[in-house]
Amino acid sequence: MPKILAITGGIGGAKLALGLSQLLGPEQLVFAVNTADDFEHLGLHISPDIDSLTYALAQQNNQDLGWGRQGETWQFIETLASLGGEDWFRLGDKDMALHVRRTQLLASGHSLTQATQSITQAMGITHRVLPMSDDPVRTLVHTDQGVLPFQEYFVKQRCQPKVIDFEFQGIEDAQLNPALAAWLAQCDAVIICPSNPYVSVDPMLQLAGFKALLAPLPVVAISPIIGGLAIKGPAAKMMQELNVPTSAAAVAKHYEGLIDGFIVDKTDENDSKQIKIPSIVTNTIMVTLQDRVSLAEDTLRFLREFS
């Protein structure tokens, strides 16, 4: 049985992560999650990508909103606004519990990895969800309107400012999660989920030692760009602003030297001919659970070609 590491950011990657979790057990599949868009807000440590993955794996994600937790209510944030507090980051009443619990675990001396394990286990998740690092890395977005912390750019400013560059504050001092390094040393292959290459995957790749551990392993990535657009999030807008063609082929090129195979959506069948890396074309738009599982099956089948 193959042992897989799946690298993921938030919502988009988490869809495939759920599909993979339906096919591979906790001894076969581990998740590495971006923490560079974590931030401290209202005294809470918020890890948006870990949370999106957690809610997705627990099948507690809010399908109406496309983010956050199922069955959510908003009494806290509405009351906070009425008291003069900040409400641009929409914290649901149930979601608050996760942030308070994590913050409390961290304050009492647990690492982010331990806090995440405690929370995911409490939600019935059997697979390991590993933060890329227990040390703080914070994405700063250099824009035409100045340097913005990621969540201010992403949520508060709704990605309106034009991106010039990204900076991952703390990346030089952050240690790759040792549990992740240990898993990479024994696993057979790596999947890069359809997450934002610039702000979800790149921070992980820049952690000292991470690329070296990936090098001997077959790595396949799934394009987050479909028909020139991102299903969710600002990836396409960022590519445009960075003067990169908004295409699946450009994502493949971004990962050149790192990945062995690339998966694009049927929509991009023509575009895929420009891709120099071995590629397959399949449906990568994940609406139903079955879509998630099918793409996971296609990905695992494709991976076998490289082992």
Add this chain to the structure above:
Amino acid sequence: MPKILAITGGIGGAKLALGLSQLLGPEQLVFAVNTADDFEHLGLHISPDIDSLTYALAQQNNQDLGWGRQGETWQFIETLASLGGEDWFRLGDKDMALHVRRTQLLASGHSLTQATQSITQAMGITHRVLPMSDDPVRTLVHTDQGVLPFQEYFVKQRCQPKVIDFEFQGIEDAQLNPALAAWLAQCDAVIICPSNPYVSVDPMLQLAGFKALLAPLPVVAISPIIGGLAIKGPAAKMMQELNVPTSAAAVAKHYEGLIDGFIVDKTDENDSKQIKIPSIVTNTIMVTLQDRVSLAEDTLRFLREFS
């Protein structure tokens, strides 16, 4: 027009406080509130007595529960419990907003007085609500089951352990709120609301300089004990365990040397004959807003006898 300081703890005292606030404007009436049962919980600074008074004055108190905020929901605390967090202190979703806002204001350098002002003003309260001190004072309850922080005794253990003594940690170093001292220097009279004498009023009285500022002023207190029972809270149980008769007269005796007048409920008309301090008998059971206003009127009328 008289200038009044009303000293209050939580629920019981807050009922009369609301009555007083209907009769006297913000230039005439200031509230001094106990903070010795404040505590840090889940990373939040919680001030139960300030909160009870705030919700009462804003007429946002939860009348079904008898504590907490109106229209409350419990998604946060129930989810927190499901994640392995502590749920013995029932934090409602709306109530959470107040604690998060206060904690955030304190963390950004505001004093408890400033944080309280910001929150009460945001809720439309025009009267000043002054914490007894901006410095931490924490009630420890010495019991037959060991020394317990107040909220652990009061909420977690539901006042079951037998009280031996009270300790107000930090009281020697805590400075009387300067705004409170300033008001006392210019006000005409003081009302001690029907709050617990041991854990709500005594901490204030023990703050250095407080009693000296009260000394030149007429002070009247309203008995929190009616017919040998406390309407709300553990006052009667505490008196029993401290070998004090559970009577209004015993409360009057507790305040001897401090108060000039005492108000007891009609139920205790006979008992009132034992009271050596000038007393009046009236209805002190406050069910409706009219009850609160009536007792406030009786109290202000009684106070006039001492000026």
